[in-house]
Amino acid sequence: MSAATRTIRLPAEGRAIGQQFATQIAIERTRLLYQGSRLPTLFMLLTGLACAYLLWSPQESLWLAVWLVWLVLLAVVRLVQMTAFDAAPEQRRAEPRWYRAFLLGAAASGLALAFPVIMLVPAEDFTRQALVYGLIAAAILSAGVAYAVSLPALLTFALPCLLPTLTYLLLSDTPAQRACGVLAAILGVALLLMAWQINRLLWCSLLQGFQNQALLATLEQSKRQTDVLNGRLGREVEQRRRAERRLSDAHDDLERRVAERTRELDEATRALSSSQERLTLALEASELGLWDWNLVSDEVHHSQLREIFGVEEDTAPGMLRYLRTHLHPEDLPQLRQALVAHLKGLTELYVAEYRVRHAEGHWLWVEDRGRAVERDASGRVTRMLGTRRDISARKIRETDQLLAATVFEAASEGIVILDPGYRVLAVNGAFSQVTGYQRDEVLGRRVAAISSSRDSQRQYQQIDAELREHGRWQGELIETRKSGELYPQWLQLNVVRDARGTLRHVVGFFADLSARRHAEERLRYLSNYDELTGLANRTLFRERLHEASQRARQGGRSLALLHIDLDRFKLLNDSLGHEVADQVLRQMARRLAQAVPEADTLARISGDEFAVLLDSYGSLSALARSAERLLGKLRKPMDVGGQELVISASVGISLLPDNAREISTLISQANTAMQQAKRLGGNGFQFFTDSLQASTLQRLQLENQLRKAIEDGQLDVFYQPKLRLADDSLSAAEALVRWHHPEQGLLTPGAFIGLAEETGLIGVIGEFVLRRACADACAWRAQGMDIRVSVNISVHQVRLGNLTSLVRQVLDDSGLPAHLLELELTESQMLDNVETIARSFQQLRALGVKLAIDDFGTGFSSLSYLKRFPVDVLKIDQSFIRDLSASAEDAAITRAIIAMAHSLELDVVAEGVEEQAQLDFLKSHGCDEIQGYLIARPLAVDAFVALLEEQRRD
Numbered sequence: 001m002s003a004a005t006r007t008i009r010l011p012a013e014g015r016a017i018g019q020q021f022a023t024q025i026a027i028e029r030t031r032l033l034y035q036g037s038r039l040p041t042l043f044m045l046l047t048g049l050a051c052a053y054l055l056w057s058p059q060e061s062l063w064l065a066v067w068l069v070w071l072v073l074l075a076v077v078r079l080v081q082m083t084a085f086d087a088a089p090e091q092r093r094a095e096p097r098w099y100r101a102f103l104l105g106a107a108a109s110g111l112a113l114a115f116p117v118i119m120l121v122p123a124e125d126f127t128r129q130a131l132v133y134g135l136i137a138a139a140i141l142s143a144g145v146a147y148a149v150s151l152p153a154l155l156t157f158a159l160p161c162l163l164p165t166l167t168y169l170l171l172s173d174t175p176a177q178r179a180c181g182v183l184a185a186i187l188g189v190a191l192l193l194m195a196w197q198i199n200r201l202l203w204c205s206l207l208q209g210f211q212n213q214a215l216l217a218t219l220e221q222s223k224r225q226t227d228v229l230n231g232r233l234g235r236e237v238e239q240r241r242r243a244e245r246r247l248s249d250a251h252d253d254l255e256r257r258v259a260e261r262t263r264e265l266d267e268a269t270r271a272l273s274s275s276q277e278r279l280t281l282a283l284e285a286s287e288l289g290l291w292d293w294n295l296v297s298d299e300v301h302h303s304q305l306r307e308i309f310g311v312e313e314d315t316a317p318g319m320l321r322y323l324r325t326h327l328h329p330e331d332l333p334q335l336r337q338a339l340v341a342h343l344k345g346l347t348e349l350y351v352a353e354y355r356v357r358h359a360e361g362h363w364l365w366v367e368d369r370g371r372a373v374e375r376d377a378s379g380r381v382t383r384m385l386g387t388r389r390d391i392s393a394r395k396i397r398e399t400d401q402l403l404a405a406t407v408f409e410a411a412s413e414g415i416v417i418l419d420p421g422y423r424v425l426a427v428n429g430a431f432s433q434v435t436g437y438q439r440d441e442v443l444g445r446r447v448a449a450i451s452s453s454r455d456s457q458r459q460y461q462q463i464d465a466e467l468r469e470h471g472r473w474q475g476e477l478i479e480t481r482k483s484g485e486l487y488p489q490w491l492q493l494n495v496v497r498d499a500r501g502t503l504r505h506v507v508g509f510f511a512d513l514s515a516r517r518h519a520e521e522r523l524r525y526l527s528n529y530d531e532l533t534g535l536a537n538r539t540l541f542r543e544r545l546h547e548a549s550q551r552a553r554q555g556g557r558s559l560a561l562l563h564i565d566l567d568r569f570k571l572l573n574d575s576l577g578h579e580v581a582d583q584v585l586r587q588m589a590r591r592l593a594q595a596v597p598e599a600d601t602l603a604r605i606s607g608d609e610f611a612v613l614l615d616s617y618g619s620l621s622a623l624a625r626s627a628e629r630l631l632g633k634l635r636k637p638m639d640v641g642g643q644e645l646v647i648s649a650s651v652g653i654s655l656l657p658d659n660a661r662e663i664s665t666l667i668s669q670a671n672t673a674m675q676q677a678k679r680l681g682g683n684g685f686q687f688f689t690d691s692l693q694a695s696t697l698q699r700l701q702l703e704n705q706l707r708k709a710i711e712d713g714q715l716d717v718f719y720q721p722k723l724r725l726a727d728d729s730l731s732a733a734e735a736l737v738r739w740h741h742p743e744q745g746l747l748t749p750g751a752f753i754g755l756a757e758e759t760g761l762i763g764v765i766g767e768f769v770l771r772r773a774c775a776d777a778c779a780w781r782a783q784g785m786d787i788r789v790s791v792n793i794s795v796h797q798v799r800l801g802n803l804t805s806l807v808r809q810v811l812d813d814s815g816l817p818a819h820l821l822e823l824e825l826t827e828s829q830m831l832d833n834v835e836t837i838a839r840s841f842q843q844l845r846a847l848g849v850k851l852a853i854d855d856f857g858t859g860f861s862s863l864s865y866l867k868r869f870p871v872d873v874l875k876i877d878q879s880f881i882r883d884l885s886a887s888a889e890d891a892a893i894t895r896a897i898i899a900m901a902h903s904l905e906l907d908v909v910a911e912g913v914e915e916q917a918q919l920d921f922l923k924s925h926g927c928d929e930i931q932g933y934l935i936a937r938p939l940a941v942d943a944f945v946a947l948l949e950e951q952r953r954d
Contacts, residue, residue, distance in 0.1 A: 023279065042075070044142075050325075081102075223894065289304030326356050366388055385580075409428050414510045419504075459709075535592075545598065559613070561653070563668065564630075564634075564651050566649050567647070601613040705741070716739075730787070736748075790824050807823070822850040850873060876894060
C-alpha cells in the first residue's frame with residue numbers, strides 16, 4: 001500500500017476508532033456507576049432503617065411510614081435495575097436509557113435522603129438530630145464516592161439531596177440546626193471537590209487505557225502491512241535470481257562474479273531494509289522522534305514533528321529560532337544550561353525536559369536526549385543527533401503520584417498498605433503518631449507480629465475471611481500502642497486486585513477514637529448535669545423524678561419535691577456581675593448538698609432555681625425541719641470576691657400523692673408554693689395547699705379580667721390635688737388609675753397593680769395613664785388653669801428602654817409643656833437598676849420634665865443615689881406623716897428630710913396628710929406641698945375640674 005493511500009485512510013480510521021472509544025468509555029462509565037452504586041444503595045436502606053428507629057414517634061408515624069415505603073421501593077427498584085444491567089449484552093449497555101435511568105434513580109435517592117432532615121428530624125432533640133444527620137451524611141458520602149465516576153450523576157444526586165436540606169437548615173429558627181446547615185454546606189463543598197478529583201483521575205486512567213489499546217491495534221495493523229510488503233519484496237527478489245541464473249548460463253565467468261557481487265548487495269540491502277523497518281517500528285512504538293541538528297547552518301531534520309508539535313517540517317527550519325518563540329519562559333534557562341554544558345563537553349549526554357506550546361495552543365512536555373557526533377578541528381561541535389518524545393502523560397502521572405503521596409502523608413487518619421500476606425509495605429505519618437511505631441520498625445513485619453490486643457488477635461481470622469469474600473471490612477478494635485496503652489480504633493480495610501482479580505494489596509485506614517470517646521462522655525455528662533454547679537440538670541431531674549414517682553406508687557411511699565429560688569438574685573447579678581453570681585451559685589449548690597444529704601436528687605433547673613427530691617421523707621414535721629435546716633444553711637454569710645454576702649431563699653414544697661398524682665402537676669404545685677413564699681417576703685418555705693391553688697386560680701382569673709379591662713376601656717384616671725403651702729393654692733395633682741370592675745365595683749391600684757407588674761401589663765397601663773393625664777392637663781390649661789400633673793411610672797417601663805421616646809411623643813401629641821408633667825418613681829424601685837434609671841432620668845430631665853422620688857425614706861435613702869439621679873422633688877412617705885404628732889422620731893425624720901431636700905435645692909411633698917396638726921407642722925417647717933384626705937380624696941376628672949373652678953372663684 002502506498003504512502004498516499006495510507007495518508008487518505010488514516011483519518012477515517014481515526015474517526016472510527018474515536019467513535020469506538022467513545023462508545024467503550026460510555027459503556028465503562030455506566031458499568032462503573034451501576035457496579036459502584038450497589039453498596040451505597042444497600043447502605044442508604046440500612047441508614048433509612050436506623051433513622052426510622054431513631055425518629056420513631058406516634059406523632060410522626062404516618063410520614064415515617066411513607067418515607068420507609070418510599071426508601072424500600074426505591075432500593076428494590078435500583079437493585080433490580082442493577083441486576084438487569086449486569087444481565088444485558090455488551091452492545092445493549094451502550095444504550096442511553098441505562099444512563100438516564102441511573103440519573104433518575106440518583107435524583108430519587110437524593111430526595112429520599114433530604115426528606116427526613118426537613119420533615120422528620122425534631123428541632124428540639126439535639127441528640128437525635130446529631131445521630132440522624134450523621135447517618136445521612138455517611139450515606140451521602142458513600143453515594144458521592146460511587147457517583148463520582150460521572151459528574152452529571154453526582155450533581156443529579158447531590159443537588160436534590162443538599163439544596164433542600166441546606167435551605168431548610170440555614171433558614172431554621174434554632175441555632176443548632178443553622179450550625180448543622182453550615183456543616184452540611186461544608187460537607188457538600190468537600191463532597192464536590194472530592195468527586196471532581198476522583199472523576200478527573202478515573203477519566204485520565206480510562207483515556208490512557210483506551211489510548212494504549214488503540215496504539216496496540218495500530219501497531220498490529222502496521223505489522224500486517226509490513227509482512228505484505230516483505231512478501232512482495234521476496235517474490236521480486238526471487239524473480240531477479242531466476243533472471244540472473246538464465247544470464248549466468250550465457251556468461252559463466254562474468255555471471256559468477258556478477259552473481260557473487262549481487263548476492264552481497266542483496267544481503268546488504270535486506271539487512272539495511274530490515275534495520276530501517278525495525279528502526280521505524282521501534283520509533284513508532286516508542287513514540288520517539290529523531291532530530292539531526294547542523295549547528296553551523298542551524299538546520300534541523302525532524303521526524304515525528306507533526307505528531308509531537310503539530311507542525312510541518314518546513315515551519316520550523318531553525319531549531320533555536322523555533323524553540324525560542326515556542327518554549328515556556330520558565331524552562332528556557334534550564335534548557336540553555338543543559339545544552340551549553342554538553343557543547344562544552346561537561347556532560348556525555350544532552351538531556352532536557354521542557355514545555356513547548358503545541359500548534360493547537362496547549363502546552364506539552366517534551367524530553368530531548370542527544371549527543372554531539374561531529375566536531376571541527378578546534379573541537380567545536382558542528383553536529384548533534386538525538387531523540388525527542390512527548391512526556392506529557394508521564395508528567396501528569398508524576399503529578400498525580402506526587403499528589404497521592406502528599407495526601408497519603410498529610411492524611412489525619414492512619415494509613416497502612418499490606419501485601420497479601422499482611423506484611424507492612426508502607427505507612428504514613430499519622431500511623432506513627434497514633435501507634436507510636438516508626439516506619440522502620442514495622443516495614444516488612446506481619447500485622448499480627450506487631451503488638452496487638454487480644455481482642456484484635458481474635459478477630460484476625462474473621463477479618464481475613466471477610467476481606468477475601470467481600471473485599472472490604474470495617475469495624476472497631478481495641479488496639480495497643482507501642483507504649484502498651486490500649487485505645488479504641490476504627491479500622492477500615494479494602495482489598496486491591498489486579499486486572500486478573502488476584503489480590504495484590506490490602507489498604508487500611510484507621511482512626512484513634514480516644515478523643516471521640518472523651519467527647520461523647522463529656523457530651524453525655526453535659527446532657528445530664530449542670531456544668532456550673534455539677535448538679536443534675538432539668539433533663540436528668542425529670543428522669544429521676546419519674547423513676548422516684550414509679551417507686552413511690554409501687555411501694556406505697558410518699559415523695560416530696562422542694563422548689564428553691566434565691567431571693568433578689570437578679571439584683572445581685574446586675575450589681576456585682578455574672579462572675580460573682582456564678583460563684584454564689586456554686587457555693588449554694590455545695591450548701592444544698594450539705595444541708596440535705598438524704599436527698600434522692602439535687603438539681604439546678606434554671607438560673608437561680610434548684611430542686612430537691614426527697615424519697616420517703618417520713619412526716620410533715622420532719623420535712624418542715626429539713627426545710628428550716630436548708631434555709632438556715634443557705635442564708636449563712638459567704639465570702640465571694642472579697643465581699644460578704646447573705647443570700648436567702650424561698651422554698652415551695654409539694655407532695656406526692658398527697659397533693660398531686662402526676663409529675664407535671666407536682667412540679668407546678670411546688671412552683672406555686674415557692675411563688676407564695678416569695679410574695680410573703682422570701683426567706684421561708686410554703687407547703688402547697690388547696691387554698692393556695694384557689695388563690696393562684698383567682699390571680700389567674702384577675703389577670704384575664706385585667707387584660708379584658710384594658711381592651712374594653714374599664715380603666716379610668718382620678719386626680720388627688722396637691723396644696724402649695726406658700727399660698728394655699730391647688731398647684732398640682734397626682735394621677736391615680738382606677739378600675740371600674742363590672743362585678744367588684746371601683747378598684748384601687750392596690751388590688752391590681754402588683755399583678756400588672758408581674759404580668760408585664762404595667763407598661764400598657766402606665767402609657768394609658770400618661771396619655772390621659774397629659775391630655776386632661778392640656779385641656780385645663782386651655783381653660784386658664786396651669787396644673788402640674790404627677791404620673792407614677794414603673795421600673796418595668798424604664799427597663800423597656802423606650803420611656804424617653806414615649807414621653808416625648810405624648811407631649812408632642814397632647815401639646816402639654818414639659819414643665820407641667822412630673823414623673824414619680826418609688827425609691828425602692830430605683831435601686832433595681834441604677835445605671836439604666838439614671839440614664840433615663842437624665843434624658844427626661846433634658847426634655848424639661850420634672851422628676852420625683854416617691855415614698856422617700858422607705859428604701860436605703862442614700863445620699864449617693866440623690867447625687868446620681870437628677871430629681872426635682874422628694875415625696876415623704878405617709879408612714880412618717882401618719883404618726884407625726886405622736887412620734888418624736890417621725891417628726892425628727894420629717895424635719896431632716898425637708899432640711900436635706902432644701903439644701904439640695906429640691907422641693908418636698910408630704911403624702912397622707914389627714915389632720916390639721918400635720919398640716920401646721922409641715923407648714924411651719926417649710927414643706928412645699930402636701931396631699932391627702934385633709935385636702936381631698938382622689939377625684940374623677942369632672943369633680944376635680946369643679947374643685948379647681950371653685951378655687952378660682954374664691
